[in-house]
Amino acid sequence: ASWLAHSGEGMCAGLRSCCSTIVKIMGFFAIFAVTIFVLFMVNPVRFLTVEREERASDEMGQATEDESGARFSSGRQSYNFEELYSRGLTAYDAEDWNGTVGYMEEAVQSFNALKTNLVGCRMRCKDKSGSQLAEAFDLKINLELVYMDRVFREAVCLQQCKATVLDNAMSVNEQTWIEFQMRKPYDYMQFAYFKSGNVFDAAVAAYTFLLMNPDYEITRSNLEYYRNLNVFADEDVYDRERLPYKDSFAKAMTAYWDEDWSLAVQYLEQALAETYKSYRECCVLCEGVYRFDDFTDFYESLTERYSTALSCKLDCEILLSQYGGDYVERYLPNHYHYLQFAYFNIGEVASASRAAHSFILFYPEDEVMMSNIEYYTSLETLEGTDFAPRKDAVWFHETTSWQRSLLAYARSAFEQEESGDEGSNELNRINVDTSIFTSPPPPVRRTHVEAEEKRTERRGDTGAMSDSGSVESELIDDAHTRLASDPLLNAGSTNKYSQQINDAVQDEGRLDKLLSEFGVTLHMDEAALNGTERAAVDGLVTTEDCLSLQHLASEGIQIGDGYGSTTPHTKHEEFAGMTVITAADMATSGRASPDEALLFVDLAEKARHFTESYFSLEKDSLYFSYTHLVCRSAIETDIVRDDMSHPVHADNCYLTELGDCIKQAPAYTWRDYSTLLYLNDDFDGGEFIFAFANETIQARLKPTCGRMVMFSAGELNLHGVLPITRGRRCALAMWYTLQPEHKEHYFDDSRQKILKAVEKHANTQQL
16 A cells, blocks of 8 residues: 555656646747747748758758768659750740749759769769679689679669669650750750840850850850840859869969969869869769660670770860860879979979879970979989879879770771771760860969069079079979960960961872862862962762762751751751761661761761862861751742841851951860862852951852862851852861861761661661
8 A cells, every 4th residue: 555655646746747848848839830830921932932942952962972982962863854854845835934944944953963873873883892702712713703793793783872862763765865965955044044034144054055065056146145235244154064173273273373382282182183083973974875786796795885985984084174165285184283383382392293203194205394303303302102103193094094095906906897997096085974164264363474574583593492492493384384375274365276377289280189089170279269278179079979968968957957946047048957976877777878878978088088188287187076968948038138048257266246256165166177068059049158257258159069168267268158049058068177186076986887787788688
């Protein structure tokens, strides 16, 4: 009884305490609920906005890194960018501009989250997929099993990672994926933003799109229009897909030219680490879906697949060296060049020496850096490891060197054997990643001349540094002179290649031999065309060839191809075109004659070879920059036309109303020569003209089958096309570059596909 009494008192006391606690908790929640209700009633819009923002943040996530360094968007993703894109297109067709912007923005955000997680899975699985068989057994004698064990484990890791973070993303339509890689949503957004009254965002979207698609003239014209509205400063326009390493490098350059050496070192090291990370991420994006065109053996298929991936990975180095749409020579190695001088100036000579030895890995014959290394070698304070390159430089140099060697061997052993053509050892490169171009270059706060004058003042007449006593003349800093003409530091500078003015053929005997070799006659030379670096020939192709290419055009040209508009230059004509990629796809799928597709690329190569020989460019090499089978068709009208089929312009610079030709992105600044091969004359109008900036005609040519006009691409040869008033005018248009990094990436690969289609078609005919 006593025990029960005590127990009862304890229970009652416990219940009283518990009840008191419950009452307090209920009171707290009541106060919280009232507070939320008041906040919502006071500002319901803001309350819901915050809620939506937080939910969107939870859905899309922020990029985070796991222990392996792989980046992920937090949370499981649904990746509905394809559905959002489709809704955006529907809104665009309905001229619902706000809806277009909303859906397209969400689609881009969803796509980028998907790509981040896809890269994250591939990088994580590479780091974690070691071979356990090799540890359990002595398999050194069978390296194939060790390798395949690692491959299997990486595949299992990828499957598990994708199931965790990618949801159903991999079922996306291939064409949609390509359009996002090529930044197509930004083209819709630029116009929708403009129609919504947001000119600045329209300009940013247009600029972002053009960096990946410089041949879309209608978008380029739109960007110029937005700029001329004078509602924003040009330097504020940026690339929305830029990666962080370019911002770090821009800050490093600002500090470097301000001679803030400590800050320069900090940002250069940061930029270098971010560049290598972006390089690895670019490379793993090359390991995507692949389709085999025919039945091949396992190892042949593996070689073909891996060769394609290698070609793509080698392209990453070039893509990461782009700045404002221009290629910057020695971009990554120059990090070490800048670092060695910056480290030297803060007294860290050991780090400076390692940076110098890193640079020399890439350019072993560089006299400036060899002189610097001699200086470091003479210092007694340095020892063994101080004279070795950095590990990151060794890794990158060895990786890319092995990739080039392996790809060159695979192509020489397989592709050339298949084609029966010895060909060139020049590596074909394929663009695969869209997020490697960057914003407009930062301003240089002091000119190169002023910087050199300031350095000279500090050295004095004897060349001795006043603040350290070491002989700076032995440690040469020429990075500023080396890059003075690069678009990275001087976006308005004229490209060195386009300044090479090549004299046309003057040796009459050589000219006669060249004309005879190609079976052509000189129609008009420089004198007849009233200019320089221009000429026209007849007879490069036969009538049968012209008819075949016209038939190919009828089968496969796409309305608005290359411009995004059916009437890019005048509303009275319809424009249609076909690239070599389209020709290869049509030949492979049986939608076009493989023989006609092969004729397309072979005649383009014949025209390139003749142009290169005529202008004596064999030593420099002339590369395809863009190849297009184009047709312009007159739209019936009763009015008397006073417009142009293609207004007077230059092929590698902007022609302003004042007649100035501005050579900077997004103009096609890398183009050096152009050629037009005509296929017919059964139309009215459409004469090709050379003209002055005020449209005064210098010379005109009437197109006809086999006639080809060729000229240098700069302001020396402004040209246009008079209006086509009846019929369809077809031509093979080719633009060339002297810069291999700007060569047409898909030309050689497309030709190989067409050759396979021709062989397959021939075998089918025999059966």
